[in-house]
Amino acid sequence: MSNIPARSRVGRPFPFAALGLRGSNGGCTSERIGACPPHRGVHRCLAGWLLVLLVWLIGGQQIAHAGPAGRLALIVGNSDYGGLLWDVPTAQEDARLIQTTLKEFNFDSTLLLNGSRAQLETAVEQLARRVGDLAPGTFPTVLVYFSGRAAPSEGEQESMLLPAGSKLRWPAAEEGVTLPEGTRAGWIVDRLTRAGAARVLLLLDASRPLPLRLRRQGSAKTGIAALPAFASARADTPAADIFIGASAQPGQEGVDNVFGRHSYFSRAIAGALAIPGLSFSDAFLVARERVKADTGGRQIPASTGNGGFVLRSVSDWNQLSHGAIQAVLRTRSLLDLEVDLQRGDGYAAHFLGLAHWDGVGGAKKDLALAEKYFRKGAELRIGSSANALGYLYASGERGPPDYVEAIKWYGIGVELGAAIAMSNLGFLYQKGQGVPKDALQAERLYKLAAAQGSPRGYWNLGWLYYSDEHGLKNLPQARALHERALSGGYLQVAVSLSQGIREGFLGKPDPTEADRILQQAADQGCATCWTEIGNLLSRKDDSPESVNRSAQAYRKGAEAGDSVAMVALGRRYISGLGVAKDNHHAFLWFQKADVAGNIEGTGSLGLLLAGGEIEKDPERAAELLRKALALELDPKRRFSTDVINYWKYGAALAKLHEAGAISGASPAEAKRLYARYGNGTGWKRFTIPIDCGGDKKVSHYIYLVDWERDEPPTEEQAEWLKSERGCTIPADVIDSFRKLYVIAKENKVKYTDLAVYALGKTEPINAASGNGPSK
Numbered sequence: 001m002s003n004i005p006a007r008s009r010v011g012r013p014f015p016f017a018a019l020g021l022r023g024s025n026g027g028c029t030s031e032r033i034g035a036c037p038p039h040r041g042v043h044r045c046l047a048g049w050l051l052v053l054l055v056w057l058i059g060g061q062q063i064a065h066a067g068p069a070g071r072l073a074l075i076v077g078n079s080d081y082g083g084l085l086w087d088v089p090t091a092q093e094d095a096r097l098i099q100t101t102l103k104e105f106n107f108d109s110t111l112l113l114n115g116s117r118a119q120l121e122t123a124v125e126q127l128a129r130r131v132g133d134l135a136p137g138t139f140p141t142v143l144v145y146f147s148g149r150a151a152p153s154e155g156e157q158e159s160m161l162l163p164a165g166s167k168l169r170w171p172a173a174e175e176g177v178t179l180p181e182g183t184r185a186g187w188i189v190d191r192l193t194r195a196g197a198a199r200v201l202l203l204l205d206a207s208r209p210l211p212l213r214l215r216r217q218g219s220a221k222t223g224i225a226a227l228p229a230f231a232s233a234r235a236d237t238p239a240a241d242i243f244i245g246a247s248a249q250p251g252q253e254g255v256d257n258v259f260g261r262h263s264y265f266s267r268a269i270a271g272a273l274a275i276p277g278l279s280f281s282d283a284f285l286v287a288r289e290r291v292k293a294d295t296g297g298r299q300i301p302a303s304t305g306n307g308g309f310v311l312r313s314v315s316d317w318n319q320l321s322h323g324a325i326q327a328v329l330r331t332r333s334l335l336d337l338e339v340d341l342q343r344g345d346g347y348a349a350h351f352l353g354l355a356h357w358d359g360v361g362g363a364k365k366d367l368a369l370a371e372k373y374f375r376k377g378a379e380l381r382i383g384s385s386a387n388a389l390g391y392l393y394a395s396g397e398r399g400p401p402d403y404v405e406a407i408k409w410y411g412i413g414v415e416l417g418a419a420i421a422m423s424n425l426g427f428l429y430q431k432g433q434g435v436p437k438d439a440l441q442a443e444r445l446y447k448l449a450a451a452q453g454s455p456r457g458y459w460n461l462g463w464l465y466y467s468d469e470h471g472l473k474n475l476p477q478a479r480a481l482h483e484r485a486l487s488g489g490y491l492q493v494a495v496s497l498s499q500g501i502r503e504g505f506l507g508k509p510d511p512t513e514a515d516r517i518l519q520q521a522a523d524q525g526c527a528t529c530w531t532e533i534g535n536l537l538s539r540k541d542d543s544p545e546s547v548n549r550s551a552q553a554y555r556k557g558a559e560a561g562d563s564v565a566m567v568a569l570g571r572r573y574i575s576g577l578g579v580a581k582d583n584h585h586a587f588l589w590f591q592k593a594d595v596a597g598n599i600e601g602t603g604s605l606g607l608l609l610a611g612g613e614i615e616k617d618p619e620r621a622a623e624l625l626r627k628a629l630a631l632e633l634d635p636k637r638r639f640s641t642d643v644i645n646y647w648k649y650g651a652a653l654a655k656l657h658e659a660g661a662i663s664g665a666s667p668a669e670a671k672r673l674y675a676r677y678g679n680g681t682g683w684k685r686f687t688i689p690i691d692c693g694g695d696k697k698v699s700h701y702i703y704l705v706d707w708e709r710d711e712p713p714t715e716e717q718a719e720w721l722k723s724e725r726g727c728t729i730p731a732d733v734i735d736s737f738r739k740l741y742v743i744a745k746e747n748k749v750k751y752t753d754l755a756v757y758a759l760g761k762t763e764p765i766n767a768a769s770g771n772g773p774s775k
Contacts, residue, residue, distance in 0.1 A: 070134070070487065071141050073109035074127050075099045078148030078164040080114050086149070090257065094147040094205060094266035101270040105311040106524070107143065114164035120183050128195035139198040139487035141309070144188055147266060150206035151182060159185045161206065189242060198487070199241045199309065199453065201280065205265045207248030207299070208256075241453055243307035245269075245284050247291070248299045255295040264291045265301060273311060279419065279454065281307035282384060289345040297344070308419045308454030309488035334363055346380030349373045353388060367398045378409070383418025386410070390424060394433070403434020414445070419454035422446070426460060431723075439464065439472055450481075455488030463496075466505070467726030479506040486521065492528045494521030499532075503698045522556070530557030531565040551578025558589060563598035566590070570604060574613075583613045594624075603628035603649040610652050618661040625653040643717055644703050650677025675708035682706055684752045686759060692727040700727070704737075704752050712741035712751070 077095025079088045092113050099109050112123050124144075131140045149162045160182030185202065192200045247265035248254045257264050268287035275283060281303065288301040332340070332348075334355060340348035352363075353373035359365025371392060377385025386409050392398050394406035407428065413421025426445030429438045443464055449457025462481030465474040482497040494517050500506035502514035518536075522529035530553045537550035551572050557565030570589035573582045587608055593601025606624030609617040628649045654673035657665045684704045689697035700721070705713050714729070714737040721727045740758055744751040 070138055071102075071105065071107045071143075072127055072130060073099070073102050073107040073143040073145070074112065074123055075102070075109055076112045076115060076120060076123075076144075076146045076148065076161075078114055078146075078162070080164040081149055081162070081166055088148055088208065090261060090263050090266070091147040091205075093261045094263050095145065097262055097266050097270050098145045098147075098203075101273050102143065105273070116165065117163040117181060117183055120161065120163060124183075124188050124191055128191050131192060131195040131197050134196070139484065140196065141199040141201070141487075142192050142197040143201040143203070144192075145203045145205070146185075147205040147263065149208050150185070150204065153184070159204070159206075161185055161188075161204075189244070193242070199307075200243070201307065202242075202244045203269065204244070204246045205263055207246060207252060207254035207265075209253045241306060243280060243284075243303065243305040243453075245301060245303040247301055249302045252299065255299045264294050264299065268294070268301075279308045279310050279452075281305075281452070283311075285382075286347045289340075289347040293340045293343045293345045293348075306451065306453040308449065308452035308457065309490075310455060311489055334361060341376070344380065346377050346382040346385070349377035349380060350382050350385045350388070353377060353385065357388075357392075367392065371398065378412060378416075381416055383413045383416030383421060386413035386416055387418045387421035387424060390421060394424070394428070401434075403428065407434055414448070417452070419449040419452040419457055422449035422452075423454065423456045423460050430460075430464060443472060450484075453488065455485040455490030455493070458482070458485035458488065459490055459493050463726070466500070475506055482506075486517070491521045491524055491526035494518050494526055494529050495532045503692075505692050505698070522553075525560065527557045527560035527562035527565065530554070530560060531562050531568065533557075534565065534568060547578045549578075558592075561596075563593040563596035563601060566593035566596070567598060567600040567604060570601070583608065587614050599628050600645060603645060606649060607652055610656060618656050619663065622653060622656050622662045625649050625656075629653065643713070643720075644683055644705075647677045647683070647705055647707075647713075648680055651680030655680070678705040678707045682750070682752055684755060686755070688729065688733050690721060690727045690729055697730070702729075702737075704755050706750050706752050712737050714738070 075095045075098050077092040079091040081087050095111055095113065099111050102109050110123060110127070112119060115123070127142065127144075131142060134140055146161050148164070149166070150159050151162055152158070153160050161184075162182040166182070185204065189200050189202055247263065255264060257267075260267070262270075265287070268290035269284070271290065272278070272283040272286040273280075275286065278286065284301070284303050284307065288303070292300050332351075334352065337345075337348040337352050337355075341352065350373070353370045355361050355363035355370075356366045356373065357370040371389065374385040374388045374392070378389060390406045390409035390413060393402045393409065395401070407425065410421045410425035410428070414425060422445045426442040426449070428434055429445065430442035431437070443461065446457050446461035446464060450461055451457075458481045462478045462485065464472055465478040465481065467473065479497070479500065482493055482500070486493045486497060497506075498514040498518040501509070501517070502511050503509060518529050518532060522533060534550045534553035534557060537546045537553060540546045551569070554565045554569040554572060558569045566589045569579075570586040570593070572579050573586035573589065575581070579585075587605070590601045590604040590608065594605055595601075602624050606621045606628060608614050609621035609624065628646070650673050654670045654677070656662050657670035657673065658667065659665070682705065685701050686704070687699050688702050690700040691697050702714055702717055707713070714734060718729045718734055721729065736759075737755070740754055741751055744754045
């Protein structure tokens with residue numbers, strides 16, 4: 001894959017030099033990677049409050065909204081520029097819209113309306129101090145939005161943000177026109193990065209025309225200045241954690257939304273940020289296409305830098321695609337998207353593809369049509385569409401996996417700068433799927449994604465360093481990368497990070513810190529984190545408090561959309577642990593999980609219908625159980641179900657054949673199923689040591705069952721541990737189970753009984769709670 005660029009970007013680069021970032025990376029270096037996730041709560045000091053009071057007293061209106069200390073924002077709306085022709089009527093409403101939008105993402109924001117230069121720079125200084133006051137190890141994300149007017153500096157090397165009250169009417173006969181004094185945009189970025197901000201987002205809604213007397217010969221028509229020489233000098237080395245977006249290309253005049261309350265840019269940004277799971281840079285590209293379509297191509301936003309982190313995390317791909325298209329369809333119908341596509345909006349094609357992929361918003365579920373739209377999106381240089389095509393081919397959703405096509409489209413996505421395509425292609429190299437296994441190539445691709453600020457890139461790279469399988473083991477770096485991914489909004493990382501910290505894989509065991517990380521992410525909306533909390537409480541003890549709290553955690557995870565929690569909660573309704581026993585509620589949660597694609601939900605529905613706990617429907621039960629067992633043909637998805645439940649699905653289907661309860665019932669098929677999966681009873685569970693790359697071995701459950709296969713049941717569990725968790729069962733342990741299996745077969749005794757005799761006491765299994773090996 002020599003054609004993969006060293007650094008890929010999407011869209012036209014916006015020159016850092018024009019903002020005064022000459023030759024500086026803004027203080028963001030690779031050394032910043034080894035810090036901890038952000039802490040919740042608001043960290044303020046007396047000096048900060050005095051500064052707020054001072055700014056309020058000297059004029060200008062500031063309104064602050066509190067939020068977690070890790071996310072801070074300054075939002076500026078300057079509308080007063082000394083005359084009807086030059087005032088910006090929408091600026092204050094633009095600022096309020098952005099503040100309202102950011103509040104959903106837990107930003108602690110300060111709103112400055114019609115502020116002077118002194119007030120703006122004082123507000124930036126205050127913001128910088130607050131960044132410096134944050135707890136050590138925090139990854140602060142700081143966003144500054146400016147709506148108003150800007151002007152180029154002398155030499156037009158920088159953009160100056162003009163304060164309210166700037167008089168833009170100049171005497172017609174005046175020679176040597178002097179530009180109004182303003183605040184350098186580059187100074188804002190430099191000040192915040194020097195203060196310790198890990199991510200600085202600067203959005204400039206200021207691409208408005210300048211008065212004729214302020215335009216020199218050959219000068220920019222707008223206040224967003226640019227020099228091609230500086231642009232080319234900086235194009236390959238943007239600061240790793242700085243993202244700058246402007247409402248139009250340098251020198252391009254913006255289009256006023258004469259009949260609207262908001263500018264085209266602020267409206268598009270607010271709408272794009274509402275789409276869950278999108279990285280900030282992808283959200284900006286969605287907004288860019290929206291503005292381009294709304295203005296007939298007369299205004300095209302520009303951006304540069306790295307904004308791969310997400311503001312609203314999702315737990316899995318299904319949630320991402322469903323959430324994204326549903327958010328889009330709240331403001332744009334399928335017909336609107338079709339019209340936008342005809343106007344050249346590439347993201348309209350992408351979202352139409354998602355709609356037909358998921359069958360939402362009135363669109364028919366049609367993978368062939370989805371593929372057609374994704375191809376159109378890729379033709380329009382939308383990297384996410386190329387990645388979606390790669391995923392379609394690799395996942396096998398449209399037929400048998402086609403890794404040749406998957407690699408082709410992932411590669412195109414990489415060339416178009418899609419960080420998710422870099423991560424997905426890297427995964428194929430790491431696992432050796434469709435290509436020779438190549439850890440170094442996987443590492444390179446993950447680093448490309450991480451260089452864009454992609455939390456998934458950080459996470460994948462962390463997993464690569466976590467395992468010793470590829471010879472790249474580096475546990476301190478693995479922990480740092482997991483923490484970086486978590487701070488970038490990829491909340492589900494908290495599960496694996498907390499597990500590593502709790503068990504001592506990533507340093508000294510620290511259950512208190514592990515609990516803090518997990519609970520914080522859960523409180524921020526991580527559905528899988530609630531599921532993990534439920535699992536931990538289930539394993540803690542059998543006290544009523546733990547049982548009730550675990551059920552509550554599963555409910556929160558299920559209601560937040562995690563299908564694993566849906567299954568766990570359904571099983572609680574069957575067992576009555578922590579909730580009132582109710583098979584109808586169990587059926588509803590299993591059904592939700594099945595719709596979400598969770599095979600445990602599918603199999604559990606089959607068990608309910610086979611047993612008649614709700615209604616006896618053996619034909620439907622057999623259909624669901626066969627669907628669950630069919631995963632055996634797909635090893636990649638085979639281990640998405642707990643092994644003990646998987647065996648139970650096979651035994652239940654065997655009983656339906658044995659009883660002649662279904663069409664085509666066959667005693668021979670019943671015998672085959674019993675031989676393969678056991679009779680549905682008599683499982684035994686043992687605790688064994690496993691090696692997950694840390695300095696010590698940790699405990700793990702392993703299950704035994706009596707069946708007639710040639711290999712013992714420990715083999716597939718060892719396979720799952722190695723492929724999915726990077727852990728191994730010690731050779732002497734796995735060899736002991738193999739020898740016992742051979743002895744049991746030769747002497748025609750039960751394998752489970754012999755194991756109990758040889759190894760000692762087993763542990764109780766509560767299958768209803770769904771607490772098998774953690775996945």
